[in-house]
Amino acid sequence: MARTGEPVRRLLAIYTGGTIGMRSQKGVLVPGSNLLTALRKLPMFNDEEYSREHQLPEDTLALPLTNENQRILYTVLEYDPLFDSSDMTINEWIKIAKDIERNYEQYFGFVIIHGTDTMAFASSMLSFVLGNLQKTVILTGAQVPIHTLWNDGRENLLGGLxxxxxxxxPEVCLFFQNQLYRGNRVTKVDSQRFAAFCSPNLPPLAIVGADITINLELMLKASVNKQLEVHSNMERNVGVLRLYPGITAVMVRAFLQPPMKGVVMETFGTGNGPTNPELLWELKKATERGMVIINCTHCLQGSVTSDYAAGMALSGIGIISGSDMTSEAALAKLSYVLGRDDLSLEDKKKLLTKNLRGEMTPLPKDVQVSLRDSKFVQLIASLLYLNCSQDLDAVRDSLTPTLACAAARMGDLETLEAIVELGGDLSESDFDGRTPLHMAARGGHVGAVQCLLKNGVKVNSWDGDRSSPLLMAVKGRHRDVIQILKDAGAQLSPQELQGTGTELCRLAASGDRDGLIAWQQAGVDLFQKGYDGQTPLQVVFARQMGLSGLPEATQLGNY
Known part of the structure; x- marks a missing residue:
């Protein structure tokens, strides 16, 4: 989290509908268009003098100067038709995400004006749809239309802007009643009061009063050097099953039938459910045929545990603990993870247990790394999970390259992924100029190389000795890694190619066939001459037959 330094900040306000702009027709509230016209008449939303002097476009307004003499300009993108939030689906939320993607480079932040009834679902879903977010996205709305004399719409919208x-x-947030929440931690708790939302298991990110109090320790860190990614392949066949006393196995069986692929199951207390053998059998059959079920508690606060036998019975049949996630967040996470076609079913289940967007509180036992050969590195890695202060951020930034290189050297995917989740940059080099990709290529760890490339690491980088990851893979004879790097655009530099003829002849003289093939796979010409004027193939035949000066038109495959 950082305060902006620019004197002018441009925002995009996406007006999707909702109560804030509604008007009364025959005693019933209906979506109202032309929100911009209403805002233009309100001085707190429109500095008329500035707009006139700077000839702002018709769809853009300027807020009065802030206390820090910053000017906030906002452009209103109004949907046509407008939506009642009760009609919103994954399709509409993906549309919002794509509008953000199209305008991502033009604006410093985004405010989404949305109906309150499904706003918690919207903010949770968008937190997973928008990957690698580095800018502010805030949802807000109102319980009472902004046109009425006494309303909460003005305060909420102004606060969001x-x-x-x-x-x-750098995350999806929700602003309501002077509080800024993490979007995937909220739920709507009141249909009438202005304080309509709460975040039961995470304090607000910020509280606005006479001063603004920011909870720095709660802020997610931006994913550096990464492009915004809109995950539009969300699984639609997911649902919520609320257990209640006396629910029958027949009813549960009916709910779990295809095309349903994933279910958030709301249970009692700390995650307990009926121990009815027939009901447990239906749940077990569903998980065995590939159904993914997440266990979340009915309770507003607290977490799912296995302290009771009734809870143990559920966990023992393959049901995944939802920890302290809201049902809205669990449903969004399930939709996102099941939409990942690049993962196996087991990998999807593992991913559901991890904290991906700040949606759940990791249990102490989950805050582990797998660098088991270094107690010091384990301690540092655990420290990095605190993610709390500016001082700790500086410590983490300085230690991350070394930790990432150590993890890559051992092919430790768990730690690499943890560093990514914490916002660490896997492209940064250690004190010797080596990047994690150098270390993974040197060790021949295919999974680590793929993980690093997937996270945007540059394939052509050089360490302090001007060696590239591709050269590391060649020297290690790691042919699978060489191919992956080549497919990603890796090339040996002119400096690395100097003297390769002599090196190839040395390999040929020692009968190192794997070494020759590795260099050839990296794109090196095997007909280069060494210091004595011979090619590697001539050296091969001279070694095998006791001859020299043989024709060069011989393929390595015959060797």
Whole structure:
């Protein structure tokens, strides 16, 4: 989280509909268009003098100067038709995400004006749809239309614009009643009061009063050097099953039938459910045929545990603990993970247990790394999970390259993925100029190389000795890694190619066939001459037949 330094900050406000802009027709509230016209008449939303002086476009307004003399300009993108939030689906939320993607480079932040009834679902879903987010996205709305005399719409919208305009908060948030929440931690708790939302298991990210109090220790860190990614392949066949006393196995069986692929099951207390053998059998059959079920508690606060036998019975049949996730967040996470076609079913289940977007509180036993050969590195890695202060951020940034290189050297995917989740940059080099990709290529760890490339690491980088990851793989004879790097665009530099003829002849003289093939796979010409004017193939035949000066038109495959 950082306060902006620019005097002018441009935002995009996406108006999707909702109560905030509604008007009364025959005693019934209906979506109302032209929100911009209403905002233009309100001085707190429109500095008329500035707009006139700077000839702002018709769809853009300027807020009055902030206390820090910053100017916030916001452009309103109004949907046509507008949506009642009760009609919103994954399709509409993906549309919002794609509009953010199209305008991502033009604006410093985004405010989404949305109906309150499904706003918790929207903020949770968008937190998973928008990957590698480095800019502020805030949802807000109102319980009472902004046109009425006494309403909460003005305060909520103005607060959302000010927070997005003054701070860089790289996550999807929800602003309501002077509080900024993490979007995937909220649930709607009141249909009438202005304090309509709460975040039961995570304090607000910020509280706005006479001063703005920011909870720095809660802020997610931006994914550096990564492009915004819109995950539009969300699984639609997911649902919520709320257990209640007396629910029958027949009813549960009916709910779990195809095309259903994933279910958030709301249970009692700390994750307990009926121990009815027939009901447990239906759940077990569903998980065995590939159904993914997440166990979340009915309770507003608290977490799912296995302290009771009733909870142990559920966990023992393959049901995944939802920890302290809200049902809204669990449903969004399930939709995102099941939509990942690049993962196996087991990998999807593992991913569901991990904290991906700040949606759950990792248990102490989950805060582990697998660098088991270094107690010091384990301690540092655990420290990095605190993610709390600016000082700790500086410590983490300085230690991350070394930790990442150590993990890559051992092919430790778990630690590499943990570093990514914490916002670490896997492209940074250690004190010797080596990047994690150098170390993974040197060790021949295919999975680590693929993980690093997937996370945007540069394939052509050089360490302090001007060696590339591709050269490391060649020297290690790691042919699978060489092919992966070549497919990603890796090339040996002119400096690395100097003297390769002599090196190839040395390999040929020692009968190192694997070494020759590795160099050839990296794109090196095997007909190069060494210091004595011979090619590697001539050396091969001279070694095998006791002759020299043989024709060069011989293929290595015959060797």
């Amino acid at each position: 000010l927070m997005a305009g003054q701070y860089v908060i």
